[in-house]
Amino acid sequence: MSMVGDIQRNTEVKEPASLKDGAGNGAVKLEKKARYPYGAVFFLLTSTVGQSYSGIGLQAVLELYFTRFLFVCLTQADQLGTAAVNVYIALYQICALSAGFLADRILGNFLTQVLSTLLTTIGICLLSFSTWQYTVSPPGCCVANSNNKSVYLSGSEYSGSFNWSSNCSELDKVTILNQIDLNISPTLNMVLSIIGLTFFSVGYGHINAIQSVLVADQFTEEQTKSKERSFSWYYWCCNIGALVGESGMPVLRQSVGFIIAWITILGTTSSSAILFFSGGYLYFKKKPERLKCACSKKPSSNETNPLLNKEQRTTSQYLKTRLKELLPFVGVFTPLIVFWAIFYQQNSTWILQGTMMNCHLGALHVPPDLMPSVNDFLVLFIIPVLDYIVYPHLEKTMGVKIRPLHKLVAGMMSAALSFLLSGLLQLYLVKLPQGQDCLGDISIAWQLPQIVLISFAEVLVAVTGLEFAYSQAPPDFRNVITSFWFISQALGTLLNAGLAQIPGLTLRDEFFMYTGLMALVTALFVAVNWRFKYRDPS
Template sequence: MEEKTAQTESIDDVYHDNHEHPAPTEEDWKELPEVSDIIPKSAYLVILVEFCERFTYYGLSGPFQNYIQYPQPESYPADQPGAMGKGQQTATALTTFFQFWCYITPIFGAIVADQYWGKYKTILVFACIYMAGLIILTLTSIPPALDNNSSFPGYVVAIIIIGLGTGGIKSNVSPLVAEQYRSRSPFVKTLKNGRRVIVTPQATYQKIFNMFYWGINIGSLSAIATTELEKNVGFWPAFLLPTLMFIPCIIVVLLGRNKYVQNPPRGSVFIEAGKLFILNWKVKGGLAACKPSALALTHPELAAKVTWDDVFVDELKRTLKACIVFCWFPIYWLCYSQMTNNLVSQASTMLTGNVPNDIMQNIDPIALIILIPLMDTFIYPFLRRVGIPMRPIMRITCGFFFAAVAMGYTAGIQSKIYKTAPYYDHPEGQNWISAAYQIPSYVLVAISEIFAAITGLEYAYKKAPQSMKSIVMALFLLTNCFASILAFALVSVAVDPKLTWMYTGISGACAVATILFYICHRKNDDDDVEQDAIGRSDEELNGNLSPKTVAPVEYEAEKAGV
């Protein structure tokens, strides 16, 4: 993506010779549009790391459903590629487990980063673990391993190791990219044309995570190559390609070690929080009663033993309040996860021409690659100019809504498949209906990701205190783990002819969640407006940062090439 966009209005356009960047007044907030600040160069390096990792992840997982579900063909190119022949239910269960595992391990990765190594070293070490799993998966997919039935145990071992490596990277790479931007207060700038704007952290983080997610989806297009390889050559080259691509990921991490903004480990929040909750159970009276200042009055013998301060208790309370918003995301991720298993199987019962059935899932990243720059460059800036800033809760609500619509549409397509010859509601092959009917399902899911998934990353970072960034990000990723548990519960109905009702039920659940989510959390957007209006971020409200504008200083350094 080009750094100069309509949203940022470029570094040179925003810069003004008077070097003064006053805080916006109440009148400024009413009259001036919001724009994003310059994106640090180090942030692009982190995005490149995520691109390489996601290239590997999606390149591997793209063929997984076919790899498990269908038997090995007699020759290649194959009409229906496969390897293990375990059936749709087993394939869906295993791919769901892989998703579950990849989103529970970030908790461990966050603890390691916060307690011992910091984000950078944790990413590097877990990348090496990831590489070991890739090698195992590739070696156990070669023809001799398939003939000796070694592919199944090799696959299980590989996904456990890969999932562990993924967890160490995912919980730390997204907060690391946001940490590269250090400004915490909004300020007013005057453009060369005399137009005044407000540069806000809100708009800047929104742009950073849009670019971050854009890089993810560029990487996810690797599934196009790997699904073609599985169809025309076999699974071993399909897994070899992303394995080789992971090598540049490790190289970029190593080469960028002196360029990243790195915060030292601050100690595991989980360990301290666990002690705090145990004490709260003994003391009663809520977390406020566990502050050292309160304990000094009520339980002086305990006050001398605690290892936290009053600020930590306040931060933990704010973190828990922010995490309540994440409780709704499992329903959303349940909708999203259908793309990687059941929709792949659905395409196998439709006419796909000469392309493999699992290539259809790449419509989602293609749509995102097109839509994210449009949203970032035109739609969001336009909405800000007309007084509709689309705060986080509103965006997440829209994301849930589009996910519900996507599943409702998919239920309609499934019903149409069941009404189509020659196999009707027990398709043993391809019914005479084009897989192009799936395109709106993927596009709608892509739109929902822009509103819900990207905003969730942004919200998790912004709402977390500085000492809890990795943990809150890991908790946000953990919601995908709970979605996998829900998906496990649906495995029994992930068979013909029950799929129409399964999609209908998921759509209905997400629609209800959409309404309840907005009713419960709509006031959070008003809180964001109030915090921006007084010119202080969440960290500053807790005394972690001084309420001064850092960006102009960083801008001068950027101009000087420092």
């Protein structure tokens, strides 16, 4: 479908009742009434929920898939599995760079997402096919053979008559009997699985990096407030999918096995693709601005502005001018690498802290590794509270518009306070008398205040970062700048892994170190960016 202009896509134009005189005195003014693009936003956000469910849900069970299934017959399966998960995460995060370049310079946002969606679908199909050949069970759980057709199970090929051990579940028996006639090389299975995961990771990484830009592009420049809030609703939908994926996929894996989990992801990915394609005729599709190298042409003396003379500029001149515009983003995004490194500690050190606490809330047992899911749940409430209550109230009472950098600083301060609370809690835990059972005294519910603060920090930083990258980037570099935002998260993941390797630190030392580090980075962030000049959207 051909691209339509801003006025055509969601604006009504009304002719004025009277015009100026025929002498040309005065210009005719058109009344423009922008309409909310309900259809386009609906299709984009609902497909976002499905993509987020698929990407985060797969990640939730991926380490067990590697260690208990794909690499089970290899030595050091646990180490290989952990490394493979990190490669998967790093791959889809680093794909943000190519996603931004493809969307802004070659294919355009919509076509980039179309190809990426096809890639994720092909990837999960390959993964499902390879997993369909085998059953995942603990070594020695089940032994089966029929008419010399042996079953490859848990890294070994068993032979003999049907001989079900006592700890073999009925589900294991049914699955093995269903697979008894299949025979495929374990090496081929591993190759197909790795290719499928690579395709899925690359496709998901490209979609994740640029979809928020496509949502915001559906609004005109006059719809400033709606455009700003589109990032909040985009992130809200991402968290819906992530929450369901993180909590539901492990249950599926444990109840019915990996194959059903992968088929569920395949169904969700396919449904998201159908929704995305169905709304295609409603989307405003911005054309990419391809670089045109005119190295053989020299601009005339009155053509000195490379931005105004794109046909006769050289590629190097254009990039040099653009780099000057991109430099301010370095001062904003670089300090936030530390924020993301500390933010991800809730999935490691906070869980370790929880193991030292009473995990029973009355009759309810709350395992420590479930507490990070509380963060995802809280984010769903914090986003609308901030957008529709807190921000409007503060702007009305203070009379000052709350800028993106204000929100980023508030988020970083909230993260520092959350780790200060976790440090104080850990200080109390380690000061308990020797021999005293702390599990009977301190409830894991005492982690809730720090989780609430880190949830506020996530919304203030993550949502605002997407909004900032879009609104302050040059229009033809919005996908690229947004991809840089995701790269800061990827670097934060790497820094998080590095911080975990510092020797000799107790949990108490780590929490206070993170508090001081976050406070220091916040101060540097303010010092570097306090004179930041915002781009006029018009």
